[in-house]
Amino acid sequence: MIRLQNIAKVYRTTNIETLALNNISMDIAKGEFLSVMGPSGCGKSTLLNIMGLLDDPSKGSIQIANQETGSLNDKQLAKFRNQKLGFIFQSYHLINDLQVLDNVELPLLYRDTTARERKKLASEALEKVGLSNRMKHFPTQLSGGQRQRVAIARAIVGRPEIILADEPTGNLDSAMGNEIMDILINLNQKEGTTIVMVTHDENMARKTHRLVRLFDGSQVS
Template sequence: MNSNELTETQPTNVVNGNGVHPLIRLTGVTKVFLTDEVETHALSGIHLDIREGEYVSIAGPSGCGKTTLLSILGLLDTPSDGSYALKGHEVANLSFAERARVRNREIGFIFQSFNLIGDLTVFENVELPLTYRGTSASDRKAFVTEALERVGMAHRAKHLPSQLSGGQQQRVAVARALAGRPAILLADEPTGNLDSRNGEAVMQLLRELHQGGATICMVTHDERFAQHADRTVHLFDGQIVEDRMAA
């Protein structure tokens, strides 16, 4: 299997004789870091399914493995053991270039620190991943405009990041993640650098995106924000200790 098969020919849910595969399936995923001959088990035997249209929060204290799990889901890191299937395809055997291609096409990232480029306009920041993908100029314009409209930032398209508030910058970061029309949005502490008012506004935006059909997996240490999701997975010492649906 190569990245073309996953990104171009495979539907989000794969139907076979046994039913429908989830969008994401982790089976027995373990991550071990070796430092100075010491083994640190960041994740141990993680089993996790995420289906299309779900809004899942990954919660737990600092050091419990949340960021490591998100890095594996986002193809930024690989498991030490276990399997990861995305859209019904095992991704462990993809080359570095194929992983980058799948990551660009299938996964939208929302980071705590925004990661906007200071000398690019809002429009150009949102457009950049599409440029790397080789999307045509006409499609880039349409996709970026649509994404900015969805987050309420179309009127700021020509502004620089320095001319925006923190909450507005995070909205632009969300638009950048949306513009490529990914299969899933991965959000790593998206409110971490925001005050409470802007944090609540970003959480409301994510909720609205989910109601519009987006699949979201969000890491947070804040139980208030975890409750915005339909399902919360609690990690402790690298293991899932609770997986529950919202009341």
């Protein structure tokens, strides 16, 4: 489903060069649930952003669902990303002046859907994460765990084949973290969604199919 070949990422600021990723190659199968661990600054978010086509690698190639992504122009890339990929960020990235339902609808705005269809799909996604009773709330009126569930609803509303999650349980207590994890496991098992999750938590990683460890931009296991 995802094939990375010889990916390198160099960040250049005025006087420092950081090799954030060093020659990473990996294959992630359809339906796989992969976790990525490693110390702070080792390149986990960089890897996820590159996999998610949010950032360009300095070297190497990315194939997603058999599509060589390097050959897509910006417009094609935006469309491809919108259709194939769902993102969950550690800091939720919700829009605070939009109600929960409207936040969840956002990815559908770029698609050919009617307002009525969007409402229906967004309410279904919120139901899956157990938030049907918070659709008219604003994000600031929700707990951290609830916000993260809204972010998950937004990631799944367009039924992407792949979900990329950057420390989705990082800001939550362990009970809430386990609930989020159960939602992801359920998506993976019931809908066959391919999931790549960055985590600091060995207990969460243990629940996934495979663990990749990064150190200083290189894959070490």
